[in-house]
Amino acid sequence: MGETIKFVQGNEACVEGALYAGLDFYAGYPITPSSEIAELLASRLPASGGKFIQMEDEIASLCAIIGASLTGRKVMTATSGPGFSLMQEALGYAVMAEIPCVIVDVQRGGPSTGIPTHGSQGDVYQARWGTHGDHAIIAMTASNHQDVFAVTIEAFNLAETYRTPVILLFDEVVGHMRERLVVPESGVLPLVERLKTSVKEGVDYHPYLPREDGRLPMSDFGGVHRYNVTGLFHDMWGFPSSEPRAVHGLLRHLVDKIENRANLIARFKEYYLEDAEHLLISYGSAARSARHLVENRRMRGEKLGLLELQTLWPFPDDMVREKCANAKSVIVVELNMGQILREVKMAVDEPQKVFLANRIDGVFITPEDILNILRLIQGKGV
Numbered sequence: 001m002g003e004t005i006k007f008v009q010g011n012e013a014c015v016e017g018a019l020y021a022g023l024d025f026y027a028g029y030p031i032t033p034s035s036e037i038a039e040l041l042a043s044r045l046p047a048s049g050g051k052f053i054q055m056e057d058e059i060a061s062l063c064a065i066i067g068a069s070l071t072g073r074k075v076m077t078a079t080s081g082p083g084f085s086l087m088q089e090a091l092g093y094a095v096m097a098e099i100p101c102v103i104v105d106v107q108r109g110g111p112s113t114g115i116p117t118h119g120s121q122g123d124v125y126q127a128r129w130g131t132h133g134d135h136a137i138i139a140m141t142a143s144n145h146q147d148v149f150a151v152t153i154e155a156f157n158l159a160e161t162y163r164t165p166v167i168l169l170f171d172e173v174v175g176h177m178r179e180r181l182v183v184p185e186s187g188v189l190p191l192v193e194r195l196k197t198s199v200k201e202g203v204d205y206h207p208y209l210p211r212e213d214g215r216l217p218m219s220d221f222g223g224v225h226r227y228n229v230t231g232l233f234h235d236m237w238g239f240p241s242s243e244p245r246a247v248h249g250l251l252r253h254l255v256d257k258i259e260n261r262a263n264l265i266a267r268f269k270e271y272y273l274e275d276a277e278h279l280l281i282s283y284g285s286a287a288r289s290a291r292h293l294v295e296n297r298r299m300r301g302e303k304l305g306l307l308e309l310q311t312l313w314p315f316p317d318d319m320v321r322e323k324c325a326n327a328k329s330v331i332v333v334e335l336n337m338g339q340i341l342r343e344v345k346m347a348v349d350e351p352q353k354v355f356l357a358n359r360i361d362g363v364f365i366t367p368e369d370i371l372n373i374l375r376l377i378q379g380k381g382v
Contacts, residue, residue: 004183010174011036013145013181014104015044017152018076020183021191023102024050025073027064029057029083032116033172034106037078058083062090062103069099070229072194072220074156078104081123082113085130091165092131093231095254098208098216100159100194102152107171107284109362118362119172121284124339127167128313134251136258138265139167139313143287145179150189151267151310157192158265162257163216169312171335173285173364194218199225208250209236214257259314266316269308272298273323276305278374280357281320281344282333283309286365290333293367293374304374312340317347329377330354333370 008016015037018026026045028038038054045052051068055061058079065075079087084105094101107123109115127139138158142148148170155166197217199205201224210216219225228238233247241247258265271294273279282290287308294304307323309316324330324344330353332341338356345351357373359365 002185006181006183007178008145008181009036009176009178010145010148010170011106011176012040013148013179014078014152014168014170015040016181016183017149018102018156019044019048020149020186020189021153021156022074022193023076023156025065025068025075026050026077027053027055027061027068027075028077028079029055029061031058031080031083033108033175034078034080034104036175037104037106058086059090062087062094062101065101066090066094066097066099069101070221072218072223074100074160074194076102076104078106080106080108080116081110081120081126084123084126088126088130088132092133092135094165095131095135095137096231096233097229098163098254099165100163101165102155102159102168103165104168104170106175107169115362117172119285119335119364120360120362121169121171121286121335121339123169124312124334124336127169134255136255137167137313138162138164138258138311139169140267140311141169141284142310143174143284143291143308145174145181147310148174149181149183153189153191154267157190160192160194161215162261163218164258167313169284171284196220197225201225206236207238208234210253262314262316263318265311265314266319267310268316268319269310270306270323271308272303272305273307274305275303276326277303277328278305278377279324279327279330280304280306280333280370281309281324281330281340282306283312283340284335286333286335289365289367290370293370296367297371309340315343315347317343320344320347321349324348324354328353331357331370331373331377333357333365335359335365
């Protein structure tokens with residue numbers, strides 16, 4: 001059939017990526033600026049044999065996809081900041097019970113209902129720390145529609161590989177702008193399918209016993225194996241346990257399976273880093289302005305470079321430290337009060353050379369905004 005070329009919103013690029021990845025169950029509740037995802041899937045998903053259901057709220061939405069995932073489905077929901085806040089308890093449950101699912105948060109200004117129709121990147125820390133307790137999480141983002149499509153597929157692949165929820169942190173600017181999207185022919189991009197257990201019916205099945213490679217095979221709930229699923233600390237059979245060794249071992253497993261693979265999970269793009277004296281680090285829509293500035297100033301002989309992050313969590317400390325090592329200054333460009341700035345400062349060897357270029361007023365950051373910060377830094381002799 002060949003590839004298909006479309007002119008779409010970022011939210012539609014996410015839908016195309018989810019369908020390509022094999023999404024077959026979606027439950028959600030509409031909220032600006034993510035509503036187009038639900039609207040499109042309401043027609044597209046049933047047409048491809050999947051199931052769509054509008055739930056009564058965001059709490060029920062995440063709970064519904066958790067249940068569907070346990071039965072073997074590839075699942076997704078989408079929301080924005082206030083709805084994402086409501087999902088946090090169920091998100092923790094999915095982490096603890098190791099249930100693959102994809103959660104899209106198309107960010108808007110907050111806190112509370114904030115500015116529903118304006119872009120923001122203020123949910124970065126909520127994605128990492130919104131649910132209670134010690135845990136690890138995978139969160140990804142993108143600055144253009146082709147990458148939105150690609151990281152959506154990657155989110156499904158990572159969810160299935162590590163039996164974990166994966167968060168897609170897009171923002172209103174990317175979600176609502178329109179760009180060209182190339183959808184490859186089916187089968188071109190690699191997909192990770194659910195790892196099913198080889199344990200036969202009637203044989204003792206351990207749903208939380210990792211293989212040597214760390215992966216946990218699953219059995220479809222309601223199928224041939226009966227097993228327990230709980231948000232409590234549990235043993236390898238899934239039954240609640242407060243035995244210290246079981247608690248310690250499970251928590252270490254939940255964290256280590258992701259944090260110990262931060263370098264493997266890390267996705268990023270780099271521009272002109274080989275000779276960059278001043279390095280910009282950005283992500284999502286803000287990276288578009290950062291790249292524009294880099295391209296423009298390099299034509300004038302200034303040695304600027306850009307590191308665009310697509311994996312925000314687990315934060316790729318080692319990679320960021322390496323890329324920043326030779327820069328005179330590092331400028332983090334984001335639409336919040338410096339949530340990734342803090343991570344960069346902790347990662348690099350010289351945190352005093354890391355600065356922030358941001359906007360928090362609902363207005364998209366421009367190349368001129370970033371240039372003004374760069375000139376201030378250069379004026380200080382950095």
